[in-house]
Each structure stands twice: as C-alpha cells, then as structure tokens.
Amino acid sequence: MSGRRLLEVEDLNVTFATSRGDLRAVQGVSLTLDQGKTLGIVGESGSGKTVLSRAIMGLLPRASTTQTGSVRYDGTEILNAPNADLRKLWSTHIAMVFQDPMTSLNPVQRIGHQITEPLRIHLDVSKSEAKETALSLLMQVGIPSPVERYDAYPGQLSGGMRQRVMIAIALACAPRLLMADEPTTGLDVTVQAQILDLLGQLQHDRDMAMILVTHDLGVVATRTDEIIVMYAGNVVERAPTNVLFKSMAMPYTEALLESMPRIANPSHTRLTAIEGRPPDLLHPPTGCPFAPRCPYAQDKCRSEKPPLLEATPGHSYACWFPLTAGDRRPDPEPSQTVTA
C-alpha cells in the first residue's frame, strides 16, 4: 500500500477578508504526500504554515476566507466541500494534533470522554468497546496508569501528558493522514523530543502519512521525507529532506538554519537572528518577499518576484540567485547592527 498518493494540493490560495483589505495568507501552494510518508512544513510565525494546514483539512472559517485551487484527498476534491462531507473524513481519515495542548482540550470534560467521543460517533462502537480502545490508546501514547487518567480532567495533567492525550484523540479512529501543527511548541525541551519520537513511531506502526508543521528546521531534519519552506504565504523552497540539507538554495532556508542555536558553540555566543520582519501580507512587496531581509538581494530581487521552479528533480526553489550557484552569488552585504 505504501507509496500510494494520498494528498494532492494544487495552486492553493487562501485569502482572508479583513477590514483593512485582503490578506493573502497562502499563495499558490502545491504539494503532494504519499501514504506512510512525512512532509515537513517549515517557516517562521506568520509564514502561513498553520493556515495552510488548516486549509488542507478544511477547518478555516468559510465566511471570512476565500480558498481557491485544489485539495484532493485520495483522489477526491475536498477544498470547499460541504461540512457534512468533511465531517466524514475528519477523525477517520484526516486528524489533527493542535499546537497548544493547554487550550485544545475541553477543560470540563473527562479525558476518557474526549477520546471515546469520535469513536462512538464515527465507528458506531459500544460504550465498553470504546473505553477499551481509549485505554489502549492511552497506553500506546505512553500515559502511565491509563485507568486513572481516563477519569481525569485535562487540568489535572501536565502539558506533555495533555499533548499525549491530544495524540490519542487524533489517532482514535485510525486516520491515514495526521496533521501535526507545531505539536511541541508549548512543551518543555525534554518533552519535545519524546512527543516527536512518539509521533514518528506511531506513524511507522500505522503506516500513516504525516504533515509536520514547525518553525524548527531541527525538528524536521531527521523526521521527514520531504520539506517545504514557507515564507510570507509562499513556498520558497521544496526538496527531499536529505537534498535540502545538502544543497539548500534559498537564502531564507539558510537563514532559518543559522538562527538555530548550536550546542557546539561556546556559551554566550550571540544567537543569529534573521534581521527585519516578515512583510505585511496586506501590502506584500513587489519582488521576492524575502528580498528586504536577504543579505544577497540585488535589484532584480526587489523588482521581480522569482517563480518556484524545479531545478533538479524534486528540488524546487523560488530565488533569482540561489546559494547553490556558488560563483554567481555576490558576497553578502555587511549585516546591519541589530537594534532593540
């Protein structure tokens, strides 16, 4: 079964109608995902990665957004599909693990009920069967003494435990595609690795496809098959994971990598930050959206937006002067001093 095309997104655009004008949060994004594979979506806050993942799933509010393009799940078009149709997919085919485990569980319902709810609704199982499944799920996600936790309220669990509960809920109806939207941002560093390892292992056991959304290139480096780098609503680079780390082409990807603190550095090394800010999506720049912050930017970058082109099979990027073209790249301009 592995290798079957599960998800196909083509030229997806998401525009929010705001009081100050149209905000183009996702612009012309295309991607594919095969069964059992993992796709990483990387970008800083406001890059559109969360909106993209919610748009794929169909969770965005319809009233205030315009979504165009195509999202095909297992061959069926699901973009702008009626909610009643989407509800049949949610939980049983596509499920999501949300960003913040502290706020994403219902505070006044017992853990057990929150896990059995999708089971009872979608799979038509009896109360006792649902409870059995829930207990086994709690065990699988590594929650100690599941029988007691089953009757606990979310407030009685730590953040890491709550995220495990969220994963248990998402996995309850054995989905084929798991969307993990920054599943570890709210957690302690020690817990982050545990949760990511758990997700990887469960994905492997169940031959599930996964989309891992994160701002941390380190998270996706060892856990994904392919990576999409997003900036200001655009895909700026897309490549198989090993190719990306070997020959990244887009200065933004490089900047993301360099902004990660390194353990080998001596202590008190100043953290590298990407200077400037992401562009205002209400008034995007005419050229490359990253040009204002790019150390290699030239006049062409500021006036013309580079298209996303496939340079080598599987590796595409949107850049006029890619890093891989070595000799053609000018030396970076001396970086400005950081204020603030």
Added chain:
Amino acid sequence: MARYIAKRLVLLIIIIIFVSIATFFLVHLLPGNPATTILGPNSTPQNVATVNKQLGLNKPLWQQYFIWIGHVFQGNLGQSFTTHQTTTSIIAQSFPIDLELIIFSQIIAFAIAFPMAMAAAKRPNRLFDQASNSTTFAMLALPPFVIAPVLVLIFAVHLHVFPGPASYVPITQDFWSNIHTMLLPSIVLALGSIVVYFRLLRNDLISTLQEDFITMARSKGLTDRRIMWRHALRPSSISLLASAGVTIGSLIAGTFIVELLLQMPGLGYQLISSVNQDDYTVVQGITLFVAVAIVLINFIFDFLFTIVDPRIARE
C-alpha cells in the same frame, strides 16, 4: 471536592450567625416602640412600662438577642402584635407564593434565554443576534416597577387574559386557577432575568466558540449542534449560573413589587406591611428567614458550580 464543600459549609454557619446578629440589631434601629403600637390610643407611661416588662424589652439588648435566638432554635419566631398569628405560620402561608413565583419565572427565563443565546451566538452580529441584542438592551432600561404596572394594565385590566389583583388562590385549593394567576407575575419577573441571562450566555458562548478546544472538537468531525450542546454550553454557563444564584436569592421577598401590585400575600408583601405596622417580631422573623434562605441558595449554587466546571473545586 469534599474539602471544598466542607469549607463552604463552615463559611455558611459563620455567615448565618452574623446574619442573625445583624437582623436583630438592625430591626432595633427601627423608629417607634412596639408597646405604644400594641396599646394604641390607651398608652400611658405605666402601661408602656408594663408591656415592655412583659415583652422583656426592659432587659439589656444583648440579653434580648440571646432570648430571641434561643427561641429561634426551638422553632419559635414570635408572634404578631397586630394579628396574633405566629411568625412561622405567616411564613408558612406566604413563602409558597414566593417559591412558586421564583420557580415559574426562572423556568420561563431559562426556557427563553438559553435557546435565544445559542441562536444568537451561532451567528454573531447577524440579523437575529443584533435584533435580540438591541431588544434586551432596551429592556435593561426598564425596571420591573415600570414593566409590572404596564403589563398588569394591558393583560389583566384591559384584555382580561390574566386575572386581576387580589385573585390569588393557593395551589392546593385550585391547581389551574392558581397557575393562571401566577403566570402574569412570573412573566413580569422573568423578563428581568431573561435580559441578564441572555446577554451573559451569548457573550460567553461567543468567546467559548473561539477557543482552541472548539476547533479541536470540529476537527473530530462533530456536528455543530453537538459542539454547541456538548462542548460550548457548559464552560459558557458559569457567569449565567452566578447571576442566577444572585437573582433567585434576591427574588425571595424581592417580589414585593408584583405582590403589592397584584395583592398577593407573599413574603415581600408581608414584610412590607409588618414594617409599616411596627410589628417588629414579624419583621425580625421574616428577615432572618429570608437571609438564611439566601445564604442556603448561595451554598447550593457553590455546589452547582463544581458540577458545571470541575476546575472550581480544585482551585
């Protein structure tokens, strides 16, 4: 949970002790002397002194308090100087009226406020939401003492849909005509509650529906109806419940406006008339009863909070 309840219970007893002291001494601040009221025009200084002695009013105030509280514990709240009815029998006759008014008015208020708030919160700022918002806002400006006479005038006096003043029949005597009589005052009292409950629930629902756990519930493939009833309603009803606790407490003897208007001998009505007659034992008895009832209702609501939101008992 048990700790939370125990803590509330201790607090409850302390509050009741303070309430009894406050009731006793505040009533003694009332102007007028009961002896002169009892004796009427025949009061001479000697007579007054004798009556004061009979009633124990010549003793120091703190002694009077302990005598009174001792009687209260034996279920004796004293008797009226004017009608010679015992205070307990006055309460027993009039409290059912208040109880009925409270129950009916709250049922009406909940039955209207809940669906209205849910419908409004489902589509905020759309037609229904805006219409119900502005209607309730306008009604906030109309206190019950304005609404009550107007509705009585329209529905009882002119349209004869409901019986007019002084037509109260106990529920034990004639069930249907009792209900019929109770409807108008219950509606009047319900209006005030509807406005408050609707606005609280609507606002809380709208903010709850924007919570992450609602998006999470949607992603589980639940219907909007189920999300509203099972996921949004309970965490949104805390402020409504708190307000209902206060409203119900204040309605005990707080119904006197409709009671006076419709000449129904409820607790509020009795309290006002005994104040007017300087009938201080009755005033004291009813006040104590009402205060204890309010404290008890608050205790019940403290308990209800923990059912609606289990986080409260853990705090």
